[in-house]
């Protein structure tokens with residue numbers, strides 16, 4: 288329970304997957320140029336922020352209302368172990384970055400209700416950072432345009448800008464330069480979560496190693512061009528898109544976690560049109576022909592012993608959104624904004 292001064296502002300932020308991820312060579316700054324197609328899925332983290340500033344003196348830094356981060360809801364052991372609650376949390380980094388732009392202290396407490404897998408390649412930490420930016424912009428009533436917020440987001444992490452943006456988008460540069468992609472159709476996905484994570488920098492490093500050590504006559508395969516992917520997304524034809532799903536990081540993720548090969552096979556055997564590792568993995572996502580087919584694939588995959596949990600999801604969905612407590616809007620309830628989408632089905 289978040290306890291501090293004033294009502295919380297709560298923002299809901301979707302997970303992302305990459306329908307296409309082309310990775311260029313290592314840049315001098317330690318990053319890689321990407322060409323990627325992001326899609327936001329209805330698997331959400333919720334971020335709540337409250338002010339810890341009483342207005343009656345210095346900020347109280349001790350006790351439950353002190354500035355900082357906490358996990359809310361049914362916190363799993365893995366979340367407790369893996370999500371840092373110190374200044375290294377991406378949500379806190381976002382708060383510090385925005386406070387700097389606003390010329391104030393990050394005198395806030397941040398609560399994270401996490402559903403997006405940690406270190407799963409679905410940008411959970413980035414979602415929390417994006418949610419924190421939007422929530423604090425509302426809490427502090429900042430007169431910041433969308434572009435300015437996107438710029439702060441890009442400085443916090445490569446995936447943060449997309450978590451604000453949502454929908455389907457073409458990402459270039461580190462992934463932070465975004466152009467919306469025409470996508471009026473819903474795609475149905477099955478998401479296979481693992482009981483462990485993969486480190487994003489380690490997976491990029493493994494791809495560099497594989498590329499450097501592969502023989503000249505058998506280079507590591509690269510994904511094709513992005514244009515057909517954009518056309519398939521625009522057409523809404525899942526079967527066309529399924530043939531084009533591709534991720535240059537998949538070879539590296541599979542090299543670090545060979546069991547993913549079995550997971551990817553099992554999804555297709557279960558009836559998915561195609562499967563791909565999401566971002567840096569180890570989460571695998573499977574494109575299905577329609578909603579009922581996704582439910583069937585999920586049920587079969589959850590019994591196959593190739594992943595920890597399976598979820599049914601769809602995309603695209605909008606990016607970060609204030610769902611409660613916006614000081615500039617009426618409260619939720621009769622006459623207020625509608626209740627949020629209940630989220631994806633879950634199979635234990």
Ligand SMILES: C[C@](O)(CO)[C@H](O)COP(=O)(O)OP(=O)(O)OC[C@H]1O[C@@H](n2ccc(N)nc2=O)[C@H](O)[C@@H]1O
Nearest residue numbers: 317318319321413444445446461462487488491566567
């Ligand atoms: C794999 C993706 O999820 C695909 O969308 C993203 O590229 C990762 O984005 P992210 O987790 O927000 O990454 P950041 O926090 O910006 O960077 C973490 C680390 O990942 C590597 N990294 C990330 C993005 C990028 N374009 N090139 C990289 O080489 C770098 O080692 C970097 O130090």
Ligand SMILES: Nc1ncnc2c1ncn2[C@@H]1O[C@H](COP(=O)(O)OP(=O)(O)OP(=O)(O)O)[C@@H](O)[C@H]1O
Nearest residue numbers: 376377405406407408409410411412413415446487
């Ligand atoms: N708010 C946060 N939630 C989860 N992990 C966080 C957070 N802030 C920092 N971290 C750290 O970042 C690491 C990666 O977390 P995250 O869940 O964002 O990975 P990811 O989904 O693979 O990221 P991406 O897809 O953007 O590469 C975690 O192992 C954890 O140590």
